[in-house]
Amino acid sequence: MPSTAHSVTVIGLGPMGQAMAAAYLDRGYRVTLWNRTPSRADALVERGAILAESVESALLANELVILSLTDFDAMYAILGAAEGAIAGRTLVNLSSDTPEKARAGARWVTGLGGTHLTGGVLCPPPLIGTPDTSTFYSGPREAYDTHRAALEVITGKSDYRGEDQGLAALMYQLNMAIFWPAMIAFWQTAAVAGAHGLSAQEIAPYVTENFAGMGHFIDFYAARIDAGNHAGDVDRTAMGLASMEHVVHTASDAGVDTAFPEAVHDIFRRVVEAGHGADSFSRAVGLMRGHDTSGATRIPV
Numbered sequence: 001m002p003s004t005a006h007s008v009t010v011i012g013l014g015p016m017g018q019a020m021a022a023a024y025l026d027r028g029y030r031v032t033l034w035n036r037t038p039s040r041a042d043a044l045v046e047r048g049a050i051l052a053e054s055v056e057s058a059l060l061a062n063e064l065v066i067l068s069l070t071d072f073d074a075m076y077a078i079l080g081a082a083e084g085a086i087a088g089r090t091l092v093n094l095s096s097d098t099p100e101k102a103r104a105g106a107r108w109v110t111g112l113g114g115t116h117l118t119g120g121v122l123c124p125p126p127l128i129g130t131p132d133t134s135t136f137y138s139g140p141r142e143a144y145d146t147h148r149a150a151l152e153v154i155t156g157k158s159d160y161r162g163e164d165q166g167l168a169a170l171m172y173q174l175n176m177a178i179f180w181p182a183m184i185a186f187w188q189t190a191a192v193a194g195a196h197g198l199s200a201q202e203i204a205p206y207v208t209e210n211f212a213g214m215g216h217f218i219d220f221y222a223a224r225i226d227a228g229n230h231a232g233d234v235d236r237t238a239m240g241l242a243s244m245e246h247v248v249h250t251a252s253d254a255g256v257d258t259a260f261p262e263a264v265h266d267i268f269r270r271v272v273e274a275g276h277g278a279d280s281f282s283r284a285v286g287l288m289r290g291h292d293t294s295g296a297t298r299i300p301v
Contacts, residue, residue: 144158267287
């Protein structure tokens with residue numbers, strides 16, 4: 001069995017995988033690499049990394065193996081030809097996918113005699129290796145504890161969510177459900193601002209301030225949602241619907257695509273049509289959970 005001390009294999013050399021491999025090299029690790037396009041390893045090899053000739057040899061090189069792939073299907077496609085080399089290895093799968101795909105992937109690895117940890121990295125490639133970044137992990141606690149120091153080379157912090165392999169994937173997807181719409185909201189704002197002659201950099205400080213203030217609203221509404229309190233004493237869905245109509249019309253008047261704000265407007269509309277115009281727009285949580293899929297019937301309290 002190869003030594004676990006300061007040695008690691010990284011499979012998948014997209015921007016994230018390259019950043020992870022570089023972080024390990026920075027910390028003095030012996031790094032073995034494999035990628036479908038070998039040339040992506042060139043700069044890392046120049047720094048001392050070892051490019052394996054095959055996936056099998058990459059797996060056999062080290063006990064700790066980091067997977068940075070598009071999804072779990074890519075894991076099967078790449079490792080399927082080297083199943084015999086998985087036994088005795090700890091595969092830390094940092095590929096994005098659903099909780100169920102993560103659980104199935106973990107069963108596959110375990111069935112081949114390996115150990116699987118699911119991970120979800122919460123930073124972009126340029127921030128890999130920095131102390132104030134974090135990654136979710138779930139899977140066998142012993143494996144996490146054994147490799148925690150090595151995992152915290154990737155991000156300075158790690159958040160272990162438990163034995164259930166799907167939990168890290170779930171937490172990651174919940175974060176992406178916030179991140180991508182938030183960034184699209186900025187693209188929408190930049191497009192409308194640009195149509196009026198304002199640059200993205202000119203409005204950026206106001207967007208940042210807006211995002212920074214969201215913590216107050218998240219904390220306020222989270223407590224109310226958990227308590228089932230959707231009283232319209234602070235906000236009303238009908239007011240939000242009217243506001244979103246103005247957002248849609250402002251974009252339309254500027255000749256900017258309205259698909260994104262119209263999607264938000266539709267959520268407000270469905271809650272109002274379900275009879276909750278005088279309630280808080282947190283009523284949308286019930287609608288999204290399927291309590292009212294048509295928008296024509298009342299959402300249960």
